[in-house]
Structure formats: C-alpha cells, structure tokens
Amino acid sequence: MTQKREAVRYFENAKELLKKSPIEDSRYSDVKYVQQACGTAYLAILKAIDEYLLKRGVVQKNLPKSVEGYRAMLKKYLTSHNGKLSRDFEALYGELHISGYYRGDLRHVDVVKAAFKVARSFIDKVK
DSSP: OOHHHHHHHHHHHHHHHHHTSOEETTEESOHHHHHHHHHHHHHHHHHHHHHHHHHTTOOGGGSOOSHHHHHHHHHHHOGGGTTHHHHHHHHHIIIIIIIIIISOOOOBHHHHHHHHHHHHHHHHHOO
C-alpha cells in the first residue's frame, strides 16, 4: 500500500473515530474520541508528506522524525506553494496535534470539522 493511500486511510479512520463521540449542544461530549480522531488526522498529514518526499527521492531512512524535521522538509521540497503549505502545516500542527490530541481542548463540532476540512485539503495538495 502506498503512503498516499495510507494517508487517506488514516484520514478516513479519523473521521470514523470522530463519529463515535456523541454530540450535545453542538459539542462533542466524549473528548477521548475527539483526541484519537485529531491524532489520527495529524498522522494522515505526516503520511501524505512522507509519500511526497519519497516521490522526490528522499529515502525511507531519511524521512523526518520530528515536527522540526517536517518543517525543514516542507521548506526544502514544497517551496513551490509560496509557504502556504508550511503555514497550513503549522496551523494543523497546533490545532489537531496540540489542541485536539495532546490537550484535548477541541470540543465544538464546527471547529473540529473545519480543522478536518483543512487537513483533507492539505493531504490532497501534497501530491
């Protein structure tokens, strides 16, 4: 299975996890599923970047192993997007990984869905 298809599979899994949380007053009531979904969506983004880098000749063992590594690789290999992908990555890192997964701060349905929409767009752009 290619990394790109793996990225999409991860993203679809994230959406399924999100569906497990009940919604009350436009907010997810079970933060556990929101955290898992946000973490999985963030991993989907990393998988998409890995696929792109492998296509550009980066060998598997040289793929980034940290957020700093991903930042450097985005800057080096994806400059054709004038920094938009880097800015999107930074926002998604903060929203999905830090706020959504790590801290469990994302609860409002519209906010989570907006972050997921940007994540899917990011995955689709990194080809």
